[in-house]
Amino acid sequence: MTRVLIVDDHAAMRMGFRTILAASGLEVIGEAASGREAVDAAASMRPDVILMDVQMPDLDGIEATRLILGDAGDAPPRVVIVTTFDRDDYLFAALDAGASGFLLKNAGPEELVNAVRVVAAGDALLAPEVTRRVIERFASPASSVAPALTPATAPAAGQDVDLTEREAEVLRLLAQAMSNAEIAARLYIGEATVKTHVSNILLKLGVRDRVAAVVYAHRHGLA
The missing domain is CATH 1.10.10.10 (Winged helix-like DNA-binding domain superfamily/Winged helix DNA-binding domain)
Incomplete structure (x- = not known):
C-alpha cells in the first residue's frame, strides 16, 4: 500500500486530503503543518509520496522538498506540490527542487488520488493546465x-x-x-x-x- 505524508499548514485541508486518500485505499501515515515538520516527518516515517503545500511557516514547501530529496539516500519519496497558486515561479522552482508532480488545490478528488498513484509508480505528473508552460519554458535553449x-x-x-x-x-x-x-x-x-x-x-x-x-x-x- 502506498504510504502518504500530507504537508499543509491548514488543518481543514489536511483533513480533506486524508479523507479522500483513505477512501481510495491509500494509507496516510502522518501529517505536518510546516516545511520543517515535513523534513523531520519524512526522515522518521519514510513515506512513499508526500503531498506538499508551498506557502507555509518556518520553511516553505519548495525548500522542504529540496532538503528531503537531498537527504533521502537511495529510496527518496516522491513529492507532489499541491498549491492554490498557479504561478510559474512555484512550478519551475518545484521541478528544480526535484518534485515529481505539480497539482492545483482546485483539482478534483480523482485527480488527487491519481497524482499519488502516478508518482508512486515512478512517473511524473503535471496538472494539464501547466504542462504546455513547462514545455515552452524548458524547451528553450x-x-x-x-x-x-x-x-x-x-x-x-x-x-x-x-x-x-x-x-x-x-x-x-x-x-x-x-x-x-x-x-x-x-x-x-x-x-x-x-x-x-x-x-x-x-x-x-x-x-x-x-x-x-x-x-x-x-x-x-x-x-
Whole structure:
C-alpha cells in the first residue's frame, strides 16, 4: 500500500486530503503543518509520496522538498506540490527542487488520488493546465532552469541517442503529454510494456523522470 505524508499548514485541508486518500485505499501515515515538520516527518516515517503545500511557516514547501530529496539516500519519496497558486515561479522552482508532480488545490478528488498513484509508480505528473508552460519554458535553449532537468549525464544536442524504433515512438507520444494508458492504447500494447519503454528511455537519455524526458525531447528535436 502506498504510504502518504500530507504537508499543509491548514488543518481543514489536511483533513480533506486524508479523507479522500483513505477512501481510495491509500494509507496516510502522518501529517505536518510546516516545511520543517515535513523534513523531520519524512526522515522518521519514510513515506512513499508526500503531498506538499508551498506557502507555509518556518520553511516553505519548495525548500522542504529540496532538503528531503537531498537527504533521502537511495529510496527518496516522491513529492507532489499541491498549491492554490498557479504561478510559474512555484512550478519551475518545484521541478528544480526535484518534485515529481505539480497539482492545483482546485483539482478534483480523482485527480488527487491519481497524482499519488502516478508518482508512486515512478512517473511524473503535471496538472494539464501547466504542462504546455513547462514545455515552452524548458524547451528553450536559453532556459536557465532546463539544466536541472537535463543533467550533465544526458547526451548533448546533436549527439545520437541509442533508442529503439519503439522507444523513439513512445518518446514522441510522451512529448505530447500522453499518459502510459493513452500510449498503450495508441500503440496497441500493454501498460506494463509502455512503463518498461519509458524506464529505458529515461536511462538512455540520462534524465530524472518523464517530465524531464518531454523537455529533453523538445529541446533536442526528438519530439
